Amino acid sequence: MNKANRFLIIGAGQAASQLALSLRKEGWQGDITMLAVEATSLYQKPFLSKSYLTGEKSSDAIRIKPLTAYQKKGIEIIDNAHVRKLDRHKKQIELSNEQQLDYEKLAICSGATPRQLAIPGSDKQNIFYLNTLTDANLLKQFIAQHRPQSAVVVGGGFIGLEAASSLTKLGLNVTLLEHEERVLNRVCSKSVGKYLSEIQKENGVKILTHSKATEFTGGKKVEGVVTAAGLKVDCDLVLIGIGVQPNTHIAEQAELKVDNGIATDNNGLTNDPCIYAAGDCASQFSTDIGQYMRIESVQNAISTAKRIAAHACNQPEPKSELPWFWSDQFDTKLQIAGLASNYTHTIERVESNKLSLWYFSHEKLVATECINHPSAFIFAKQAIVKGLRLEQEKLQNSEYALADTVIKQSEKEIV
Structure with a gap:
């Protein structure tokens, strides 16, 4: 390997892992080095608030890939690597232990950090955040050793609702505090938020809205x-x-452009031609809303990493992928396809215990939220990607199969 031709990746999460493996696939011949902040890296964070917290999955079961997969590709992983300084002119980073690493190309995949709740008493014991494997292990150990009876979850977003579900499964009486008028107020429709609130309440979670x-x-x-x-x-x-x-402090220190994250183009490239960014730390400009936005999802991390690898290796840009998200709460699964950022109206479809909400920009389907309805989620993804037009009156009527709502077009239809 050629040290002068090193691709250095700050981070060891989903984006970093995919980037390292994709670089080899696209033909990067030089060294590839990942810098992991944690001693245990390369795991799937979404499971921390779900099946890992409940004990249904082990730490090995939530690994992105076995360590041997990286070793076989000649990918170096340095654990406990804290970046102190990025020198863009020398194309060099310095770690907290004063080790210096040169790079030809660099990607910042540093992720995000939980917002802290700075109120009186926030320094007391038994107050937890859930962002890393260490966080999850501390919470699991506390529950196993002290057998707590009750918990308060502050925040009614995905993490809060998933944690409330998991803690309830572990036998705790859970109260969830949400300062807005409803849970998931900024990320889901009112009907989906109401549906999931009812699921939580039916399983014993007490939800208090307008409660800061x-x-x-x-x-x-x-x-x-x-x-x-x-x-x-x-x-x-x-x-x-x-x-x-x-986590943009390294980018800010190096005077890279930061706007709601490390600002990048469609290929994940920053305003430095040798530096990329991907994952929860990065943002891209959205023409729909006229500003830089971050998409906090596994799919976006993977998709951006693939584009970076192709761009860095001068390979054709891979096809753009539709953003999608998911959340498990008790026995209920929420799946979201697309971004509901620019729509004119919605259509709700109810089928037994299945609920789906369809977001349209006039005649164009732009996003869908599906509860306990994986077939609708798959259908919606295909319809959005292919640009299929749907007969909206039929879509609203569950007596019609989803495939029958497609307005016949030239040659392609969903089967």
């Missing part, structure tokens, strides 16, 4: 949470899930 946490009470250990309305909810532990902030 203002103080943690207790001695050294948290004993309760006080809301802005003066309500006190007693608990043995608190889990906070109020969103994340992109």
Whole structure:
């Protein structure tokens, strides 16, 4: 391998892993080095709040790939690697242990960090965040050793709802505090949010909306949470899930463009021709909303990594992939296809215990939210990618099969 031709990747998550493997596939002949902040890296984060927390999956089961897969491709992984400085002119990074690494190309895949809830009592024990394997292990160990009876989850986004589901499965009485009018207010439709709220309540989770946490009470250990309305909810532990902030400090220090994340073009390239960014730390300009946006999803991390690898190796750009997301809560699965950022109206389709919401920009389908309906999710992805027109009156009527809602076009139809 040629050290002068090193592709250096800051990070060891989904984007970093895919990029390293894709670089070899696209023909990168030089060294590939991944810098992992954690001692244990290359795992799938979405499982931390779901089946890993409940014990249904082990740490080995949530690995992205076995370590041998990287070794066979000659990919180096340096654990506990904290980047202190990026020198774009020398094309060199410096680690906290003063080790210096040169690069020909660099990708920042540093992910995101949970937003901290800085209120009185936030330094008490038994207050958890859930972002890394270490976070999940600390929470699991606490539950196993102390057998807590009750928990408060602060935040009604995906992490909060998934954690509430998992903690309930582990036998805790869970109260979820959401400061807005409903859960998932910024990421899902009102009907989907209501549906998932009912699922949570049916399984014993108490959801309090319009409830902003203002103080943690207790001695050294948290004993309760006080809301802005003066309500006190007693608990043995608190889990906070109020969103994340992109890790952009290295980019800022190196004076790369940052706008709601490290700003990149469609190929993941920053304003430095030798530096890319991908995953939760990166943003791309959206013509639909007229600003840079971040897409926090496994699919987006993988898709961007593939484009970076192709661009770096002067290979044809791979086909763009439709963004998609998923969430498991109790026995309910939510799947989202596309981005509902620019739409004119929605259509709701109800089939027994299946619910789907279809977002249209006039006649064009742009996104779909599906609950317990994987076939609708697959259908919607194909329809959006192929640009198929759907007969909206039939779509709203569950007596019609989804395939029968397609308006006949030239040669391609969904089967």
